[in-house]
Amino acid sequence: xxxxxxxxxxxxxxxxxxxxxxxxxxxxxxxxxxxxxxxxxxxxxxxxxxxxxxxxxxxxxxxxxxxxxxxxxxxxxxxxxxxxxxxxxxxxxxxxxxxxxxxxxxxxxxxxxxxxxxxxxxxxxxxxxxxxxxxxxxxxxxxxxxxxxxxxxxxxxxxxxxxxxxxxxxxxxxxxxxxxxxxxxxxxxxxxxxxxxxxxxxxxxxxxxxxxxxxxxxxxxxxxxxxxxxxxxxxxxxxxxxxxxxxxxxxxxxxxxxxxxxxxxxxxxxxxxxxxxxxxxxxxxxxxxxxxxxxxxxxxxxxxxxxxxxxxxxxxxxxxxxxxxxxxxxxxxxxxxxxxxxxxxxxxxxxxx
Amino acid sequence: xxxxxxxxxxxxxxxxxxxxxxxxxxxxxxxxxxxxxxxxxxxxxxxxxxxxxxxxxxxxxxxxxxxxxxxxxxxxxxxxxxxxxxxxxxxxxxxxxxxxxxxxxxxxxxxxxxxxxxxxxxxxxxxxxxxxxxxxxxxxxxxxxxxxxxxxxxxxxxxxxxxxxxxxxxxxxxxxxxxxxxxxxxxxxxxxxxxxxxxxxxxxxxxxxxxxxxxxxxxxxxxxxxxxxxxxxxxxxxxxxxxxxxxxxxxxxxxxxxxxxxxxxxxxxxxxxxxxxxxxxxxxxxxxxxxxxxxxxxxxxxx
Numbered sequence: 090x091x092x093x094x095x096x097x098x099x100x101x102x103x104x105x106x107x108x109x110x111x112x113x114x115x116x117x118x119x120x121x122x123x124x125x126x127x128x129x130x131x132x133x134x135x136x137x138x139x140x141x142x143x144x145x146x147x148x149x150x151x152x153x154x155x156x157x158x159x160x161x162x163x164x165x166x167x168x169x170x171x172x173x174x175x176x177x178x179x180x181x182x183x184x185x186x187x188x189x190x191x192x193x194x195x196x197x198x199x200x201x202x203x204x205x206x207x208x209x210x211x212x213x214x215x216x217x218x219x220x221x222x223x224x225x226x227x228x229x230x231x232x233x234x235x236x237x238x239x240x241x242x243x244x245x246x247x248x249x250x251x252x253x254x255x256x257x258x259x260x261x262x263x264x265x266x267x268x269x270x271x272x273x274x275x276x277x278x279x280x281x282x283x284x285x286x287x288x289x290x291x292x293x294x295x296x297x298x299x300x301x302x303x304x305x306x307x308x309x310x311x312x313x314x315x316x317x318x319x320x321x322x323x324x325x326x327x328x329x330x331x332x333x334x335x336x337x338x339x340x341x342x343x344x345x346x347x348x349x350x351x352x353x354x355x356x357x358x359x360x361x362x363x364x365x366x367x368x369x370x371x372x373x374x375x376x377x378x379x380x381x382x383x384x385x386x387x388x389x390x391x392x393x394x395x396x397x398x399x400x401x402x403x404x405x406x407x408x409x410x411x412x413x414x415x416x417x418x419x420x421x422x423x424x425x426x427x428x429x430x431x432x433x434x435x436x437x438x439x440x441x442x
Numbered sequence: 443x444x445x446x447x448x449x450x451x452x453x454x455x456x457x458x459x460x461x462x463x464x465x466x467x468x469x470x471x472x473x474x475x476x477x478x479x480x481x482x483x484x485x486x487x488x489x490x491x492x493x494x495x496x497x498x499x500x501x502x503x504x505x506x507x508x509x510x511x512x513x514x515x516x517x518x519x520x521x522x523x524x525x526x527x528x529x530x531x532x533x534x535x536x537x538x539x540x541x542x543x544x545x546x547x548x549x550x551x552x553x554x555x556x557x558x559x560x561x562x563x564x565x566x567x568x569x570x571x572x573x574x575x576x577x578x579x580x581x582x583x584x585x586x587x588x589x590x591x592x593x594x595x596x597x598x599x600x601x602x603x604x605x606x607x608x609x610x611x612x613x614x615x616x617x618x619x620x621x622x623x624x625x626x627x628x629x630x631x632x633x634x635x636x637x638x639x640x641x642x643x644x645x646x647x648x649x650x651x652x653x654x655x656x657x658x659x660x661x662x663x664x665x666x667x668x669x670x671x672x673x674x675x676x677x678x679x680x681x682x683x684x685x686x687x688x689x690x691x692x693x694x695x696x697x698x699x700x701x702x703x704x705x706x707x708x709x710x711x712x713x714x715x716x717x718x719x720x721x722x723x724x725x726x727x728x729x730x731x732x733x734x735x736x737x738x739x740x741x742x743x744x745x
Contacts, residue, residue: 145634166640178631182653182744191649192639239639 090155090246090279092119092142097151099137099303111137113303115151119281119296124273126294126311127283130326134303135283139249142281144168155246168247171240171278175252177232179224185211185235186220192243210242211235214272230261237272248273250282254289266293287327291315299323316429321439324364324432332432333406335399337363344433347399349378351426354433356442362434367393369430370408372416376423382416394422477718482711498712498719507692508720511700515724517602518609518696519670526610527663530617535651537618538625548622555615563679566608567592592680596687601694609676613669617662624658625651656743664735671728674698697724 097115100108112134119125127135140146142153144165152161160168179188186207193203211217214234224232233253240248253269254262270293273280284290290297291311299306299314299322307319318324324332337346339361344354346363383405384395391409394416398404408424416422433442477483478498480490502508537547554562569576570591578588591600632654636646652659673696677685685703686693695703697720704717 143638145637165638170638172635172638174631174635176631178629178635180632180635180650180653182656183649191636191641195640195642195645239635243639 091121092247092279092281093117093152093154094119094138094142095152095154097138097141097153098149099134099141099146100149111303112141112148115300115303115305117298117305117308119279119298121279122277123295124270124280124282124293126290126297127281127300128287128290128294128297128326129285129300129306131285132302133300135285135300136251137303138300139251139281139283142247143170143172143249145172169243169245171243171245171248173233173236173240173248173250173253176256177224177236179232179235179239181224183223184220185216185222185224185227188224188235189220189238189242192239196243206242207238210238213241213275214238215268228261229257230265233257233265234268237269241272241276241278245278248276248278248280250280252284253282254284254286262289269293288329291327299326301326317441318364318432319441321362321364321434321441324434324441328366330367330393330407330409332364332366333408335363335365335406336436337361337433346378349376349399351378352428352431354442360436361442362436362439364432364434365406365426366430367407367409369427370410371425371427372410373423373425376425378426379421379423382418382420382422384418385416392416396422474718474721477715478722480715483715484711485708485714498715499723501712502716502719502723505716507695507700508697510692511695511697511720512723514602514694515671515673515696515698518606518673519667521606522609522613523663523666523670526613526617527659527666529610530614530621530662531652531655531659533614534618534621534625535647537622548619551618552615554612555619559612559675560679562612563608563676566604566611567680570604572596592687594688596690598686598690598693601681601687601690605677605680605694608680609670609673612676613666617666620658620662621655624655628654653744656739660735660739660743664732667731667735668728671724671731672698674702697721 094115094117097112098110099112100110102108115134115138127138129135137146141148144160144163148161152159154160155168165172180191183191186204189207189211190203193206198206208217208220211220214237216231216234216238219227219231219235224235227235233256237248237250237253250269254265257265266289269280269282282294294311296309297311297314298308301322307314307323309317314323315327318327321334325334335346337344337351338359339345339354339356340358342353342355344351344361344363351363378399380396380399382394383397386393386395392411394408394410395405396408398406408422410416434440435442479493479495481492481494481497483490533551537544537551540547568574570578572578572588572590572593575591577591581589589600590596591604628651632650633646636650641649677694677696677699681687681694684691685695685699701717701721701724704713704720707713
């Protein structure tokens with residue numbers, strides 16, 4: 090089920106008549122049968138968008154299409170969606186089985202059939218042996234699977250997940266995100282999930298939508314967006330450690346940081362912002378792009394150099410290099426920059442050049 | 443330090459309360475147990491003629507007045523409590539759902555709680571007045587001729603009905619307040635989840651609201667049962683010291699009213715022992731029902 094959002098806008102009005110635009114003219118297409126991540130910092134309108142797709146929030150303007158059907162006026166109970174809440178919202182007084190069967194009872198499915206269906210879906214998410222427990226007797230990860238099972242059991246057209254991993258500890262998070270990916274693949278259901286964690290979104294999404302202050306920044310496959318950020322915000326938001334930012338300029342077709350000539354750039358002379366991924370540095374014998382190493386962190390196979398920033402000595406930037414180099418703090422290192430790991434942005438607008 | 447701390451100070455702080463409780467609660471309870479097992483107790487002189495195990499009880503249970511009082515009390519309890527719990531539940535769910543004027547309605551529904559029960563009783567008695575009452579005027583709209591609810595010559599049936607309406611109404615205020623605060627403590631997400639799961643309103647109420655509110659419902663039910671077993675003020679409020687419509691005195695007497703009335707005959711040897719027996723029977727009944735309630739709650743209440 091392809092989902093189209095057309096000029097979707099949500100304005101919240103406070104009691105003092107102050108207006109907050111949570112989602113601003115969102116115009117995106119979410120592909121059918123794929124896992125799409127809505128990604129952005131808190132307050133970017135991603136959850137609002139999700140709840141508008143679910144129908145629990147009404148858009149101020151714009152339309153939502155499921156396939157060719159305009160579902161904007163359709164109430165949530167008739168949209169055929171499964172929704173997993175951030176804190177799961179499992180009914181505490183019902184057993185796992187009762188929780189999963191609740192949506193089926195509402196559509197008056199035959200008891201025996203719904204029992205079988207519940208068991209089937211519980212087995213799919215790996216909680217088939219916990220059917221008689223109450224939510225309180227389950228771990229966070231198990232509770233979440235129950236919530237997913239409850240959302241999936243009625244075979245919804247769309248599965249929506251609100252920050253599905255935020256309540257889990259680090260280890261469980263890794264495991265669960267793979268699980269979500271697997272369940273999505275097994276069921277082939279169009280799935281949208283919301284997260285502020287770029288790593289999470291990058292790792293499991295087929296497609297990501299980066300949002301900022303209610304405005305779409307970029308849509309695309311995660312690696313594509315990472316490799317070709319459309320603007321400075323996207324470049325900064327994706328990637329750990331984050332991209333390094335340098336002030337630079339284009340002079341006579343050459344890209345310069347200070348007096349170091351970094352690369353060729355065929356545009357008019359102007360000041361620019363340069364973003365270089367930490368993995369985009371290559372240590373070389375001779376280069377004018379050089380700086381003093383402040384700290385060296387070696388974690389496993391990678392060595393991260395924390396280097397004094399050429400624009401400002403009080404700042405640092407990070408370069409990930411092979412552990413083979415015997416670099417010590419205080420050394421001066423010289424770099425070349427890998428062109429495909431470097432992005433050049435307009436200094437004013439932040440748009441990629 | 444954790445264990446050896448002297449608790450003299452704690453006892454000292456508790457002392458005033460303990461003394462008062464001792465004089466007005468514990469002593470009367472023990473005294474009641476004493477009174478019920480003595481024969482021909484004379485209140486004025488403090489004398490009695492030997493002990494008896496069942497004489498006082500036997501006298502009470504064969505007494506016509508006690509039987510009337512017990513019937514009335516049971517009727518009041520088992521009708522007014524369930525009815526008012528259900529009505530209060532519906533009103534509070536409705537109140538919780540509205541956004542506008544919620545505070546206004548909350549205040550209106552809560553007003554009876556801060557108003558004197560006797561005053562309300564008098565108002566209700568007037569509402570049920572045969573000639574000037576609101577009820578008969580209302581029934582008149584539908585062509586129903588005036589009913590003598592509570593005035594001279596009114597029957598037990600109409601009198602207890604009027605009393606039931608009043609007691610049920612009186613109990614609403616506190617219940618609504620407790621339910622409303624309980625409802626406001628329920629996470630809204632359960633309702634969103636139920637909505638997405640296509641649950642109808644009545645199913646949401648039965649499968650989600652009621653179970654999640656069950657600790658409150660249990661608390662209200664237990665305390666209301668106990669309160670209703672002790673009904674007295676309400677009867678006085680509506681019917682005054684006659685405890686019934688004029689000409690049908692004591693028709694709607696309750697057990698506690700009967701116990702108090704025994705004081706009128708406190709000069710008669712044995713009267714107080716009968717009162718003690720009546721109150722202990724009521725105590726037993728209350729205890730049994732509270733235990734039944736608790737037992738039911740173990741299965742039905744979800745904490």
